[in-house]
Amino acid sequence: xxxxxxxxxxxxxxxxxxxxxxxxxxxxxxxxxxxxxxxxxxxxxxxxxxxxxxxxxxxxxxxxxxxxxxxxxxxxxxxxxxxxxxxxxxxxxxxxxxxxxxxxxxxxxxxxxxxxxxxxxxxxxxxxxxxxxxxxxxxxxxxxxxxxxxxxxxxxxxxxxxxxxxxxxxxxxxxxxxxxxxxxxxxxxxxxxxxxxxxxxxxxxxxxxxxxxxxxxxxxxxxxxxxxxxxxxxxxxxxxxxxxxxxxxxxxxxxxxxxxxxxxxxxxxxxxxxxxxxxxxxxxxxxxxxxxxxxxxxxxxxxxxxxxxxxxxxxxxxxxxxxxx
Amino acid sequence: xxxxxxxxxxxxxxxxxxxxxxxxxxxxxxxxxxxxxxxxxxxxxxxxxxxxxxxxxxxxxxxxxxxxxxxxxxxxxxxxxxxxxxxxxxxxxxxxxxxxxxxxxxxxxxxxxxxxxxxxxxxxxxxxxxxxxxxxxxxxxxxxxxxxxxxxxxxxxxxxxxxxxxxxxxxxxxxxxxxxxxxxxxxxxxxxxxxxxxxxxxxxxxxxxxxxxxxxxxxxxxxxxxxxxxxxxxxxxxxxxxxxxxxxxxxxxxxxxxxxxxxxxxxxxxxxxxxxxxxxxxxxxxxxxxxxxxxxxxxxxxxxxxxxxxxxxxxxxxxxxxxxxxxxxxxxxxxxxxxxxxxxxxxxxxxxxxxxxxxxxxx
Numbered sequence: 083x084x085x086x087x088x089x090x091x092x093x094x095x096x097x098x099x100x101x102x103x104x105x106x107x108x109x110x111x112x113x114x115x116x117x118x119x120x121x122x123x124x125x126x127x128x129x130x131x132x133x134x135x136x137x138x139x140x141x142x143x144x145x146x147x148x149x150x151x152x153x154x155x156x157x158x159x160x161x162x163x164x165x166x167x168x169x170x171x172x173x174x175x176x177x178x179x180x181x182x183x184x185x186x187x188x189x190x191x192x193x194x195x196x197x198x199x200x201x202x203x204x205x206x207x208x209x210x211x212x213x214x215x216x217x218x219x220x221x222x223x224x225x226x227x228x229x230x231x232x233x234x235x236x237x238x239x240x241x242x243x244x245x246x247x248x249x250x251x252x253x254x255x256x257x258x259x260x261x262x263x264x265x266x267x268x269x270x271x272x273x274x275x276x277x278x279x280x281x282x283x284x285x286x287x288x289x290x291x292x293x294x295x296x297x298x299x300x301x302x303x304x305x306x307x308x309x310x311x312x313x314x315x316x317x318x319x320x321x322x323x324x325x326x327x328x329x330x331x332x333x334x335x336x337x338x339x340x341x342x343x344x345x346x347x348x349x350x351x352x353x354x355x356x357x358x359x360x361x362x363x364x365x366x367x368x369x370x371x372x373x374x375x376x377x378x379x380x381x382x383x384x385x386x387x388x389x390x391x392x393x394x395x396x397x398x399x400x401x402x403x404x405x406x407x
Numbered sequence: 408x409x410x411x412x413x414x415x416x417x418x419x420x421x422x423x424x425x426x427x428x429x430x431x432x433x434x435x436x437x438x439x440x441x442x443x444x445x446x447x448x449x450x451x452x453x454x455x456x457x458x459x460x461x462x463x464x465x466x467x468x469x470x471x472x473x474x475x476x477x478x479x480x481x482x483x484x485x486x487x488x489x490x491x492x493x494x495x496x497x498x499x500x501x502x503x504x505x506x507x508x509x510x511x512x513x514x515x516x517x518x519x520x521x522x523x524x525x526x527x528x529x530x531x532x533x534x535x536x537x538x539x540x541x542x543x544x545x546x547x548x549x550x551x552x553x554x555x556x557x558x559x560x561x562x563x564x565x566x567x568x569x570x571x572x573x574x575x576x577x578x579x580x581x582x583x584x585x586x587x588x589x590x591x592x593x594x595x596x597x598x599x600x601x602x603x604x605x606x607x608x609x610x611x612x613x614x615x616x617x618x619x620x621x622x623x624x625x626x627x628x629x630x631x632x633x634x635x636x637x638x639x640x641x642x643x644x645x646x647x648x649x650x651x652x653x654x655x656x657x658x659x660x661x662x663x664x665x666x667x668x669x670x671x672x673x674x675x676x677x678x679x680x681x682x683x684x685x686x687x688x689x690x691x692x693x694x695x696x697x698x699x700x701x702x703x704x705x706x707x708x709x710x711x712x713x714x715x716x717x718x719x720x721x722x723x724x725x726x727x728x729x730x731x732x733x734x735x736x737x738x739x740x741x742x743x744x745x746x747x748x749x750x751x752x753x754x755x756x757x758x759x760x761x762x763x764x765x766x767x768x769x770x
Contacts, residue, residue: 133559139589144548144582151552154537157559159552174579178542179549185744186538188527192747224745247747276750323750 085263091233092122092198092254095240096160098270100130103158106244109136110145110162110198119164120200120259142171146197150179153195158244166201166253167210173218180249181224193249196240201229202294202344203391204257206384213381214293214345217354219251220322226250226275227321231296233264235279235319238271246275253321255294262297278325280332284312287338287405290329290355292318295342295392302397311405321351326358333359337368338404344391347375369407374400416623418616420631423638426691428699436642440706445507446487446637447697447707448715450479453503454694455719456512457668459727460519464672468731472519477635477667479503480693481599484640485567488648494557496550496568497539500599500666504569508536512726513733523740524733535564544574547583547596554592554657565593565651567644573604575618581625584659588625593651595644596622596659599634601666606679622659634662635693638700667692738764 086094100106107130108123114137117124127135138145142163149159163169180193203212220227226248230236236254243250273279281296282303291299296317303313314332318325333339339359341352352373359371374392382390423434438446457476463469482497482504489495495508502515509532518525526538540546550568557564574580575598587594600618602609615621622629628650632639640662647658665688669676676685701707742749742757749757 139582139585141578141582141585143579144551144586147545147548147579147582148552148555148586151549151554152556153552154549155553155556155560157556171578174542175545175548178545183538184747185523185741186526187533188523189744190528190530190533191537226746323746323752327751 083266083268086233086266087260087263088230088233088236088254089120089122089259091237091264091266092240093124094266095237095244096123096126097129099241099244100126100134105156106158106160107134107136108160108162109138109149111138111140111164113137113162118162120256122198122254123162142168143175146172146175146180149195149197150175150183150193153193154183154191158194160196160198160244163197163199165211166199166215167213169197169199172197176219176225176249176251177222181222184224184248192247194247196243196250196252198252198254200256200259201253202255202257203381203384203387204294209383212384212387214376216253216321217345217350220324220351224248226323227253228275228319229253229255229293229321230319231255231258231293231317234266234271235273235317237266238273239275239319241270242272242275245272250275253293257294258297273319276320276323276325278328279317279319280314280328281317282313282315284314284336286311286313286336287340287401288314288316288329288332288336289340289342289401290316290318291342292321292351293344295344298392298394299342299397301394302401305394305398306401306405309402313401318351324351324354324358326355326362329355330359330362333363334366337366338407339371340400340404341371341373342392342397343373343375345376346378347373348378350375369404372400372404416620418619418629418631421639421643422633422636423642424636424696424700426635426696428696428703430700430703434642436638436645438641442487443701444706446483446641447701449483449486449503449507450637450694450697451715452506452719452722453479453483455716455723456506456515457502459723460516461668461672463727469516470519470521471671471673473499473671474668475500475502477688477692478599478601478664480637481597481634481640481662481664482569483507484637485595485597485644488641488645489567492535492562492564493648494550494553494564494566495536496546496553496566497537498543498546498569498571498574498599499539499541500571500601501539501569505536505539508532510536512723513730516726516730517733520730522735524736544570544577544579544583546570547574547580548586550594550596551583551587551590551592554587554594555590558590558592558654563652565595565648567595567597567648569597569599571604572598572600572602572609572618573607573612574598575621576612584622584625584627584657587657588627591654591656593654594657595647595651596657597644598659598661599664600661601664603666603670603680605670605674608680617661619659619661627657627659629659629661631661631663634664635691635696637693637697665691
């Protein structure tokens with residue numbers, strides 16, 4: 083298999099799952115003939131027809147709400163929000179219906195559906211196209227929030243999300259859509275949702291990240307490793323349910339932890355992780371857990387977003403500071 | 408270049424049985440006796456349970472609920488018109504229809520007393536019924552999605568979706584009708600216009616001349632019916648279902664009725680509306696006129712009425728006894744059905760909850 087971009091890898095997973103299971107369909111604004119504004123659904127209309135590459139009217143609540151009905155009726159919709167910045171209109175359907183249909187019917191009706199949405203900055207996009215609001219969706223019990231970081235795990239997680247029995251918000255870091263390629267195996271892969279991955283083992287400090295932050299984080303780790311330290315790196319991959327066990331086990335070993343988050347500082351995933359480290363690994367800490375995050379300001383326009391999203395230099399500084407504490 | 412008219416519409420009003428119980432025999436549906444009797448029984452059954460629930464609530468034996476008294480006709484008529492495989496998607500004033508579709512009385516009682524037990528319907532009943540929608544208008548989208556799925560599968564199923572008059576101000580109502588219109592989905596949307604959204608009267612809810620015409624823009628036939636006339640409701644829903652099954656798409660029905668009681672038991676209508684208006688509508692309620700219609704056909708008399716009321720009150724008595732003597736499920740039920748498979752994080756919280764529960768019990 084040649085090296086693929088993340089867009090191609092997700093597209094591959096969609097093709098594979100739609101071939102495997104005729105209940106799967108993609109739906110959303112421009113996902114059909116046009117193949118999606120980022121081309122994630124390219125070719126699906128040609129291969130599977132208009133009924134399974136469903137161009138919908140322009141209404142985000144409508145897309146999720148109708149996907150809920152389809153899922154209850156036995157289909158497996160993969161709905162696209164064109165940009166996460168427009169997805170807030172679906173919040174009522176997410177919290178009020180998708181995430182609680184299982185408990186509201188004591189398991190008789192469920193919503194196995196995926197809501198894909200490109201999120202995050204770094205692509206010189208217009209206002210409302212650069213936010214990172216994973217925590218919003220993660221606050222609703224009953225749903226799952228998944229964020230891949232590379233082509234290979236994007237394909238394996240998309241496959242898992244489609245096969246999952248619960249509603250999944252699948253947030254795609256659009257900064258990583260085409261910025262690098264990766265070898266993707268020939269055979270379909272499934273990664274476990276709700277499980278973080280230790281991508282590099284080390285003993286001196288744990289770095290936790292997800293989504294588009296994994297690339298700058300790895301670069302920063304390479305830089306700091308030159309100081310002769312051994313760094314453990316964890317890619318969360320699933321935001322909810324959060325695999326804090328993997329993080330806490332690592333922190334118990336290293337005693338130090340830095341969390342890198344694109345989203346604003348407050349009420350975010352980093353805050354939740356720190357709380358869980360406090361619960362389970364406080365006595366192992368040799369330094370305060372540091373979070374390197376965006377700021378609690380309205381997401382800046384792309385002209386000045388560079389210094390707001392944690393850059394490599396800030397991560398390098400944060401790692402050294404925590405190591406020296 | 409003269410200006411020209413591009414679109415014109417009109418809204419038809421349908422009444423078959425007027426408030427005095429006079430039938431328009433040209434419009435009268437050809438229904439067998441047993442159907443007429445089952446429709447009447449369904450409406451009375453809902454009324455009896457509703458009124459008993461009101462008493463229970465006032466006695467502190469039941470939680471908050473939204474009474475449906477006076478609004479029995481639309482959902483009961485729809486239930487009569489529907490097939491077993493059709494989907495019933497309700498808001499929260501369709502008690503009659505839900506009961507006719509097989510929901511046990513005890514489910515209604517449990518749900519409104521704050522117990523998840525009410526959510527577990529017998530599989531055959533829940534199979535084609537969604538839990539009723541408290542988030543106003545959100546269900547309109549589920550109906551469109553269910554309709555799409557039925558159409559895509561080539562199934563002969565249709566969806567009947569209820570919402571109130573206030574719901575037609577919500578985005579999800581408009582999105583639901585729009586999606587269903589574009590997809591030609593087999594959905595019958597029924598707005599129970601009971602004239603009040605809590606304290607907001609119909610004229611402050613919308614400047615639209617009728618609620619019915621709100622569906623015109625979404626490319627579907629729209630009709631206003633007397634929502635206290637069960638026969639008009641039946642005719643409209645049945646025609647819409649037939650149309651849906653022919654693959655011709657959705658229909659929107661405005662059923663004009665009246666909320667004779669409070670919005671919910673937590674509400675006091677004296678703050679915002681006149682009793683005189685309520686009295687006017689008590690004179691138009693759906694049961695008395697239907698009873699007269701049945702009597703005129705020789706199908707009903709005082710003795711039958713007395714026997715039916717007695718039978719249904721006994722049924723409600725038994726349901727209340729069942730409900731009040733049911734041993735509730737365990738306290739940790741909310742930890743089930745969070746996800747398909749329990750994540751370790753939730754399992755730990757579950758165990759923590761059980762420990763706390765034990766400590767509270769021991770304290």
